[in-house]
Amino acid sequence: MVRLERLGIPTAAVATEPFVDEALEQARALGMPDYRMVFIPHPVQLLTLEELHAHAERAFEEIVARLTQPARAPASVAAGITPPMEPRAGAARPRS
Amino acid sequence: MSDEVVTAAPEFELESVAGGAMRLSDLRSDGPVLVLFVAEECPTSALTLRRLGRLVPSLAAAGVTVAAVFEDPLEVAARTARRAGFAATLLAEPPPYDVSRAYELSSVPTTVLVGRDGNLIGRVVGWDAGALEELIEEACGAPVAVTQESPMRKPGCAAKSTYDAQTLRLLDAGSGQDELEEMFERGWTDGLPVIPPTRERVEAMLGGRDPAASLGEVPPGMGEATLERVAACAVLAGCRPDYFPVVLAAAEAALEPAFNLGGQAVTTQPVGQLVIVNGPVRDTIGLNGAMGALGPGWRANMTIGRAVRLLVSLTGGGFPGRLDRAALGQPGKVGVCVAEDEERSPWEPLHVERGFDREQSVVTLVACDAPLSISDHRSRSPEELAAVLGWAAAGAWSTNWWPLGTRSVFVICPEHAELFRKHRWDKRRLREAMFTAVRRPAGELRWGETTPHVERARDEEPVTKWTSPDDIVLIVAGGEAGRFSAVFGPCLGMNDEIISREVRWTT
Amino acid sequence: MDYVSPFDERRRTPEPLAPRPDELRGARVALLDINKRCGNQFLDRVEALLGDHGAHTFRLVKEIFSKPAGPEIIRRIADRGDLAVEGLAD
Numbered sequence: 001m002v003r004l005e006r007l008g009i010p011t012a013a014v015a016t017e018p019f020v021d022e023a024l025e026q027a028r029a030l031g032m033p034d035y036r037m038v039f040i041p042h043p044v045q046l047l048t049l050e051e052l053h054a055h056a057e058r059a060f061e062e063i064v065a066r067l068t069q070p071a072r073a074p075a076s077v078a079a080g081i082t083p084p085m086e087p088r089a090g091a092a093r094p095r096s
Numbered sequence: 097m098s099d100e101v102v103t104a105a106p107e108f109e110l111e112s113v114a115g116g117a118m119r120l121s122d123l124r125s126d127g128p129v130l131v132l133f134v135a136e137e138c139p140t141s142a143l144t145l146r147r148l149g150r151l152v153p154s155l156a157a158a159g160v161t162v163a164a165v166f167e168d169p170l171e172v173a174a175r176t177a178r179r180a181g182f183a184a185t186l187l188a189e190p191p192p193y194d195v196s197r198a199y200e201l202s203s204v205p206t207t208v209l210v211g212r213d214g215n216l217i218g219r220v221v222g223w224d225a226g227a228l229e230e231l232i233e234e235a236c237g238a239p240v241a242v243t244q245e246s247p248m249r250k251p252g253c254a255a256k257s258t259y260d261a262q263t264l265r266l267l268d269a270g271s272g273q274d275e276l277e278e279m280f281e282r283g284w285t286d287g288l289p290v291i292p293p294t295r296e297r298v299e300a301m302l303g304g305r306d307p308a309a310s311l312g313e314v315p316p317g318m319g320e321a322t323l324e325r326v327a328a329c330a331v332l333a334g335c336r337p338d339y340f341p342v343v344l345a346a347a348e349a350a351l352e353p354a355f356n357l358g359g360q361a362v363t364t365q366p367v368g369q370l371v372i373v374n375g376p377v378r379d380t381i382g383l384n385g386a387m388g389a390l391g392p393g394w395r396a397n398m399t400i401g402r403a404v405r406l407l408v409s410l411t412g413g414g415f416p417g418r419l420d421r422a423a424l425g426q427p428g429k430v431g432v433c434v435a436e437d438e439e440r441s442p443w444e445p446l447h448v449e450r451g452f453d454r455e456q457s458v459v460t461l462v463a464c465d466a467p468l469s470i471s472d473h474r475s476r477s478p479e480e481l482a483a484v485l486g487w488a489a490a491g492a493w494s495t496n497w498w499p500l501g502t503r504s505v506f507v508i509c510p511e512h513a514e515l516f517r518k519h520r521w522d523k524r525r526l527r528e529a530m531f532t533a534v535r536r537p538a539g540e541l542r543w544g545e546t547t548p549h550v551e552r553a554r555d556e557e558p559v560t561k562w563t564s565p566d567d568i569v570l571i572v573a574g575g576e577a578g579r580f581s582a583v584f585g586p587c588l589g590m591n592d593e594i595i596s597r598e599v600r601w602t603t
Numbered sequence: 604m605d606y607v608s609p610f611d612e613r614r615r616t617p618e619p620l621a622p623r624p625d626e627l628r629g630a631r632v633a634l635l636d637i638n639k640r641c642g643n644q645f646l647d648r649v650e651a652l653l654g655d656h657g658a659h660t661f662r663l664v665k666e667i668f669s670k671p672a673g674p675e676i677i678r679r680i681a682d683r684g685d686l687a688v689e690g691l692a693d
Contacts, residue, residue: 004677012686019693024171028169067623068626319610
């Protein structure tokens with residue numbers, strides 16, 4: 001939650017693991033490249049209450065770490081999105 | 097394994113996927129570290145990540161840390177590692193790849209073993225199961241089987257640190273001359289060829305409009321839609337300059353907050369943005385609403401829809417597989433734009449329904465999944481045909497998540513529309529008939545995922561597909577012969593509105 | 604060849620994260636449910652654990668999962684909270 005961070009509210013946002021790459025790219029695009037989410041295994045929709053609670057327990061240490069560790073100095077980064085790069089064809093990249 | 101004079105491994109500090117910067121000295125603080133230099137676009141790197149990924153737990157148990165250094169952005173490292181089943185420390189190295197250079201890489205993958213004391217113990221270039229087995233045994237102090245699956249050896253790809261202007265010229269001699277390949281290499285496409293947006297072409301597309309004027313930020317990446325960038329997307333898509341006013345109107349509609357483009361751009365649903373065009377502009381630009389209207393063959397149809405999608409996926413960063421998480425997607429995400437056949441329609445056209453004058457040119461955007469064809473060659477009564485049309489949509493999204501909670505867009509072909517005209521059914525009557533026809537008892541819907549409505553209802557209570565007849569949107573298009581209508585799949589949970597914008601000839 | 608890029612390539616100054624406190628004890632933690640299924644159950648357990656660690660908690664729910672939280676929710680969190688936990692995105 002970039003808006004909350006800007007307002008001085010440390011935030012730990014939780015998502016499932018397939019979204020790690022999206023979270024990194026989105027954070028960079030929104031100008032907070034150091035922002036990290038907390039991830040739990042996927043899927044969650046079919047879990048029992050006990051299983052969900054177990055995920056929460058396992059993730060809790062990381063949630064606390066996101067909320068209380070010192071924030072890092074920001075890295076330098078370009079705004080917006082890097083274009084998706086096509087694999088380069090050519091002699092240097094032999095494929096079998 | 098190469099015979100090397102004992103040398104110190106160059107120190108590095110790189111951003112990690114897990115968060116924070118990681119130094120080599122951190123990685124080797126508890127024991128040796130195996131550093132895999134890899135690149136996403138290198139298949140041998142992927143192979144190495146897959147094969148060594150399986151060994152990470154046993155290596156950890158033996159006190160060996162594993163880290164992968166990607167010559168790619170962090171999110172690419174995360175995605176590639178996940179796909180390869182490689183779960184260890186993931187680091188990203190930015191251009192100009194000084195770390196790769198410091199390690200004197202010629203190619204990726206290169207696997208380097210660094211001792212706890214910081215000394216380089218050995219390296220393996222490329223995928224070489226035998227050599228890696230030796231290296232890992234050196235690290236663990238005991239044999240660890242790598243694999244017996246072929247290939248046992250495979251060369252890698254040039255490390256990005258080796259790219260310099262001269263190398264590129266020698267190795268990629270073709271791509272400097274081939275403009276169209278250049279577009280693919282830059283990632284400025286949707287997988288199909290695009291028209292390179294030269295200054296000349298973009299200026300022609302702009303037609304004198306202010307290039308710096310802005311339509312606002314495009315979610316999800318919030319790239320700004322200056323008219324120049326919208327024009328670049330229109331050029332890329334293959335639009336003619338006379339399509340540009342329609343593209344602009346469509347872009348404005350898409351960026352209207354009530355459309356919730358941001359939600360659509362990142363969902364796992366296969367949603368695209370359907371562009372419906374009404375009014376005189378259809379003929380002016382040759383937009384098809386007759387035979388083949390939903391398929392290929394007409395430049396205006398193909399390219400206007402595509403320009404909107406390129407605005408979202410390029411300028412907005414909503415690129416499939418990256419910020420766009422559509423699990424499967426669908427062909428309409430290339431773009432879909434259709435003219436309503438107002439002349440063959442017995443009813444008032446969509447834009448007039450929505451409050452515009454017939455003579456105004458209007459684009460209407462709807463969040464939609466792929467269309468499903470509806471065949472009916474036999475119905476003789478409007479009641480029958482209404483039921484056929486409605487029931488065709490019964491499975492849209494789900495056969496039991498009823499009511500849908502959002503709209504369905506039906507494209508009624510002229511022959512079907514003619515039956516309703518003969519019996520003097522207006523749109524309102526048709527909507528109500530379709531709405532009423534498609535219902536099932538709640539008891540029959542209680543399986544899989546059910547709506548709160550179904551959960552609360554008694555078994556015998558009829559539940560309708562739609563919440564109200566207003567959720568049924570009707571336009572007319574298609575050839576004059578052939579009784580095939582269509583219904584577009586819905587997009588749920590966006591709280592989105594249909595947005596219409598007038599096409600203005602000047603900005 | 605000089606092309607007009609469709610990408611917004613402005614170099615934006617990256618913003619720092621909010622400064623973190625040393626510990627949870629005594630902090631007011633907002634738990635924001637993004638309103639996808641199972642989120643509330645997940646947050647229930649997180650809330651209980653936060654309480655065990657001496658934090659004070661309060662709950663909010665986003666109006667709709669597919670849109671950013673409205674300004675009123677953000678304001679409420681900023682006014683009443685020191686920290687926030689948000690979930691569960693799948």
